[in-house]
Every structure is written in structure tokens, then in C-alpha cells.
Amino acid sequence: MRLRPFLLAVIAPWVVVAQERDASSTRGVVVSTSGIASDVGAAILAKGGNAIDAAVATGFALAVTHPSAGNIGGGGFMVVRFSDGRATTIDYREKAPLRSTKTMYLGADGKIDRSLTAAGWLAPGVPGTVRGFALAHKKYGKLPWADVVQPAVDLATNGFAMSKGFAESVNGFVRRSGSRFPSTLEAYGKPGGGDWVEGDTIRLRDLGKALGAIAQNPESFYTGWIADSLDRQMRANGGIITKRDLAAYRAVERAPVRGTFMGHEVISMPPPSSGGTVVIQTLNMLEALGLERFSGANDPALVHLRLEVAKRVYRDRARWMGDPDFVKVPVARMTSKAYAKELAGGIDTAKSTSSVALGKGLITVPVGESDETTHYSVVDAWGNAVSNTYTLEGGYGSGVVVRGAGFILNNEMGDFNKKPGETNLTGDIGTPPNLIAPGKRMLSSMSPVIIAKDGQLRLVTGSPGGRTIPNTTLSVVLGAIAFGMNARAAVDLPRLHHQWLPDAASLEPGVAGDDVLAKLRERGHTVRVGGRQGDAHSILYDAATKTAFGAADLRTPDSKASAPKP
Numbered sequence: 001m002r003l004r005p006f007l008l009a010v011i012a013p014w015v016v017v018a019q020e021r022d023a024s025s026t027r028g029v030v031v032s033t034s035g036i037a038s039d040v041g042a043a044i045l046a047k048g049g050n051a052i053d054a055a056v057a058t059g060f061a062l063a064v065t066h067p068s069a070g071n072i073g074g075g076g077f078m079v080v081r082f083s084d085g086r087a088t089t090i091d092y093r094e095k096a097p098l099r100s101t102k103t104m105y106l107g108a109d110g111k112i113d114r115s116l117t118a119a120g121w122l123a124p125g126v127p128g129t130v131r132g133f134a135l136a137h138k139k140y141g142k143l144p145w146a147d148v149v150q151p152a153v154d155l156a157t158n159g160f161a162m163s164k165g166f167a168e169s170v171n172g173f174v175r176r177s178g179s180r181f182p183s184t185l186e187a188y189g190k191p192g193g194g195d196w197v198e199g200d201t202i203r204l205r206d207l208g209k210a211l212g213a214i215a216q217n218p219e220s221f222y223t224g225w226i227a228d229s230l231d232r233q234m235r236a237n238g239g240i241i242t243k244r245d246l247a248a249y250r251a252v253e254r255a256p257v258r259g260t261f262m263g264h265e266v267i268s269m270p271p272p273s274s275g276g277t278v279v280i281q282t283l284n285m286l287e288a289l290g291l292e293r294f295s296g297a298n299d300p301a302l303v304h305l306r307l308e309v310a311k312r313v314y315r316d317r318a319r320w321m322g323d324p325d326f327v328k329v330p331v332a333r334m335t336s337k338a339y340a341k342e343l344a345g346g347i348d349t350a351k352s353t354s355s356v357a358l359g360k361g362l363i364t365v366p367v368g369e370s371d372e373t374t375h376y377s378v379v380d381a382w383g384n385a386v387s388n389t390y391t392l393e394g395g396y397g398s399g400v401v402v403r404g405a406g407f408i409l410n411n412e413m414g415d416f417n418k419k420p421g422e423t424n425l426t427g428d429i430g431t432p433p434n435l436i437a438p439g440k441r442m443l444s445s446m447s448p449v450i451i452a453k454d455g456q457l458r459l460v461t462g463s464p465g466g467r468t469i470p471n472t473t474l475s476v477v478l479g480a481i482a483f484g485m486n487a488r489a490a491v492d493l494p495r496l497h498h499q500w501l502p503d504a505a506s507l508e509p510g511v512a513g514d515d516v517l518a519k520l521r522e523r524g525h526t527v528r529v530g531g532r533q534g535d536a537h538s539i540l541y542d543a544a545t546k547t548a549f550g551a552a553d554l555r556t557p558d559s560k561a562s563a564p565k566p
């Protein structure tokens with residue numbers, strides 16, 4: 001599929017097209033934010049690996065080539081749909097350390113000390129990625145484990161050429177974190193000093209060593225020398241993650257959350273992610289409101305309804321959602337058609353309802369969340385599909401590199417509600433379901449989604465973006481499923497966001513023509529035109545021809561859709 005330069009300039013002014021953003025193949029496709037990592041996944045498919053093998057290989061490669069979010073020191077969610085229609089999920093979200101407490105981020109003055117969750121040794125949850133990938137591969141992979149990890153070992157050890165965007169990103173990271181954490185400067189600083197520039201080769205030898213050990217045995221991360229080293233460095237720097245935490249960490253397989261939308265089956269991630277539930281509840285409400293009468297996903301009258309739906313769904317998220325191993329989350333009710341109909345019935349098609357009115361008894365203003373997560377999609381030659389979103393939370397997580405093992409620790413503890421009982425207008429939630437407890441997983445918004453029709457794969461999508469994630473994912477689903485767009489058009493479709501509180505919508509420039517803004521303001525919405533939203537690398541599948549159409553998101557510069565080379 002060829003891209004039209006004029007269209008690109010209008011839709012995605014932030015993008016310089018550098019490599020193949022679209023690929024179609026009957027042998028499978030891998031789409032991610034890093035061209036090098038997509039190529040690694042496609043090479044695994046070419047070797048006879050299945051979608052799970054390719055997803056694990058791509059995930060490890062992203063830990064090297066996209067270290068702001070790709071990781072072995074963080075966590076995430078993998079949704080898998082097999083060609084025979086079965087589906088499952090792997091939850092490898094980080095957990096609170098055993099020595100964590102509900103009030104560990106409060107200062108002596110009783111206020112949240114944000115410096116503790118933003119960066120440093122107290123910010124990380126217990127990482128889940130390595131056990132998550134190992135579980136997925138052990139149960140469902142086809143190639144030997146070492147074969148799927150080795151490409152990442154090679155990339156880290158031998159190095160790779162930096163793109164312009166990547167060099168700038170690493171320079172920023174080194175400037176922010178290098179002076180505070182010497183191990184970060186050692187790992188990511190340019191040897192001899194100065195800034196990295198496009199074309200420089202970066203080698204991450206310690207990361208290569210850790211990945212090499214993981215290629216031999218993933219347990220080296222949790223019970224071997226990597227665990228020993230992390231434990232030692234945590235103790236020396238005032239952190240609380242111990243060898244006991246690492247040994248006790250478990251990735252778990254969970255049944256997906258499921259729904260239907262316009263005759264399609266929707267499969268996504270259940271709690272501890274809110275994402276899948278939010279996506280299904282939203283689709284149910286939009287279906288109840290009737291989509292047929294609108295000209296497109298960004299028809300102003302539909303945009304009004306999408307914002308009204310979002311407010312109600314995000315209110316329910318704040319009210320009810322947390323780690324299902326600790327709190328009872330009413331997922332069945334939240335994803336039922338009857339509840340969607342009831343909620344949709346309260347929407348005024350001509351007028352915005354205030355978020356405060358919708359949230360009686362729940363005065364909360366959600367905290368802004370980082371968009372430094374990353375999503376990738378994989379389909380193989382047999383029609384198996386993987387939708388994977390994983391994260392360090394903030395860009396480059398806590399900023400801390402574990403010396404000798406070369407990986408970056410997450411700062412995911414910030415996704416918990418940090419001050420029990422206090423829900424205030426400056427942006428903190430104190431509702432009980434997502435308070436900190438030892439061994440508990442923090443609530444996430446990640447929404448890896450797979451959609452099928454008549455028992456056949458149709459769409460694989462997801463995105464980074466903190467609380468904007470479900471809305472970005474929904475935009476791709478609406479484009480592809482409700483309005484029949486191809487993969488490229490559905491990914492390019494301009495996006496919008498509302499998260500109940502603050503009571504303001506954010507629209508990408510392409511949604512926000514003057515006429516749309518005027519119509520929304522007439523209805524009482526507070527709207528702002530924002531920057532790019534999300535990074536939704538997606539695949540549309542045509543079951544009749546068994547062809548996967550991958551579309552990399554043009555909102556980031558290094559993304560690529562790769563098909564296996566013959």
C-alpha cells in the first residue's frame with residue numbers, strides 16, 4: 001500500500017516518513033514502534049516461529065532498541081488469539097514489593113512526595129516482563145527459548161545504528177538521569193562524552209550480558225545473579241525490592257474479558273488492567289446509541305456522544321477497578337449490554353453533562369499519566385495473533401539502570417492511588433480499590449485488543465498513552481470495524497480523549513476543525529486541541545485471502561510494519 005505524501009502532511013504533521021510503515025503478507029506481519037524490533041519479529045516468523053515466538057522476540061528486542069518503554073525491568077499484558085478461536089491473556093504487570101505500605105509515598109507533612117514515585121530506587125514495582133514472556137513462550141511458543149531471546153542479545157552486545165529520534169531521546173534521558181544515577185550515565189552516556197547523533201552505534205554490553213543469561217535461563221532474572229545484583233543495589237540505595245520479591249513474583253494466565261460489537265467478537269485484557277473493560281463498556285454504549293446514522297467516527301454529533309460515553313465509563317473505572325486478586329471488580333456488570341443501555345439512556349444528545357454531576361460522592365481528578373508505554377501487534381502465517389502492550393510507566397521508568405545488568409527499572413508504583421481517602425482537585429485519587437498493598441498489582445489502562453468475526457481473526461490493536469490508551473484503541477476499532485476503513489486509514493484516523501475528570505476533552509488536530517470545535521462548545525464541552533495521541537501499531541486481517549495488513553503508526557518516527565522475507 002503506498003502512502004500519499006499530501007495526506008501524511010495533513011494527518012500527521014509530526015512525522016518524517018523514513019521506512020516501510022505498511023506491510024501485507026500471507027506469512028504474517030509484525031508492527032512495532034521500532035523498525036529494528038519489527039524486523040527481529042519478522043525474522044522469527046521466517047524461521048518458522050509462531051506469533052508467540054515473534055512477540056517474545058520483538059519484546060526483548062524493544063528492550064534494547066526502544067528502552068524508554070520496551071523493557072525487561074517493567075511489565076505488561078499479552079493477549080493471544082489462536083487460529084482455532086481459543087484466546088488467552090498473560091498478566092505480567094509489576095507487583096508492589098512485600099515491604100510496601102499504603103502510605104509509603106507520603107512525606108512527614110502528610111502530602112504525596114512525588115519525587116519518590118517519579119524516579120529513583122523506591123519508584124519500581126517488582127518487574128514481570130521476563131517471567132511473563134517465559135510463561136507465554138513455555139505454554140504457546142514453538143521455537144527454542146534461546147532462539148527468540150538471542151536477537152536481542154546480539155543487538156545489545158554488537159550495537160546498532162541510532163536513528164535521529166532515538167539519539168535525541170537517549171541524550172534527553174542521560175541529561176535527566178545520568179547525573180543522579182551514575183550507572184545510567186555509564187550505560188547510556190556516549191563513550192568519551194558529548195551527545196549521541198544519528199548514525200552513531202550504541203552498544204549496551206551489560207544489558208547484553210543480562211539478556212544472554214536470560215537466553216540460557218529466564219530464572220536468572222528472578223533467582224540467579226541478576227536477582228542477587230538487584231537485591232544488593234536496592235539495599236545500598238534505599239530501595240525495598242529484595243530477592244524474596246523477585247522469587248515470589250508470578251506472571252499469570254487469565255481468561256480474557258470478552259464482548260461483542262456490531263457482530264464482532266472483542267477480546268481484551270481483564271483487570272488488573274482497566275483497558276479491556278473500558279473498551280468493551282464503551283463499544284456497548286456506542287452500539288446502544290446507534291452508529292449507523294453517522295458519517296464517520298469523527299462526525300461532530302458522534303464526537304459529542306463519544307465524549308459523553310467516555311465520562312461515564314472512566315467514572316466507573318475510578319469507582320470500581322483494581323487488582324482482582326485483592327478487590328472484587330464487577331466486570332460482568334460493567335461489560336453487560338443491559339448496563340450499557342441504561343447508562344447510554346442518560347446521555348443528552350444535545351448537551352454535555354458535567355463530570356461533577358456524574359460523579360456524585362466520588363470527587364476525584366485523575367492524575368495525568370505518561371504515554372511512555374509501547375504496543376506491538378503480531379500475526380503469523382497460521383492466523384494466530386498476539387496483541388502486546390508493556391511499559392516502564394514514565395519514559396525510561398525510574399531512570400535507574402541496574403549496574404552490571406544494564407536494564408532500566410520501572411516507576412510503575414505511581415499507578416497506585418497513593419494517599420488513602422484523599423481524592424482532591426489537584427489530581428490525586430484515594431479510592432480503595434487501587435491502594436498500595438504488598439504483592440498487589442497497580443491498576444493499568446493498557447488495552448491490547450483482538451477482534452474476530454465469524455470465528456476468524458479481524459483486527460489486532462492497542463496503544464501506549466496512560467489513561468488515553470482505551471480511547472486511542474477505540475478510535476482504531478471504530479475506524480476499522482464500524483466504518484469499514486482499511487488498516488492505514490483506521491490508524492491515521494485523528495483521535496480524541498476524555499477521562500471524566502478533569503471535565504475537558506482533548507482532540508488531535510485532525511478531529512478539531514473549527515466547525516467541530518464550535519459544535520462541541522455549543523453543546524457545552526470544554527475542548528482543547530492537543531498534540532499526538534498514542535502510537536497504535538495495528539494489523540487488519542482478511543480471512544478470505546489469509547492476508548495480514550500491518551499499519552505502523554505514523555505518529556512516531558521509527559515505527560515499521562515488517563513481513564517475513566522469503
Ligand code: GLY
Nearest residue numbers: 393444445446466
Ligand atoms: N503505566 C501505564 C498503564 O499501565 O496504563
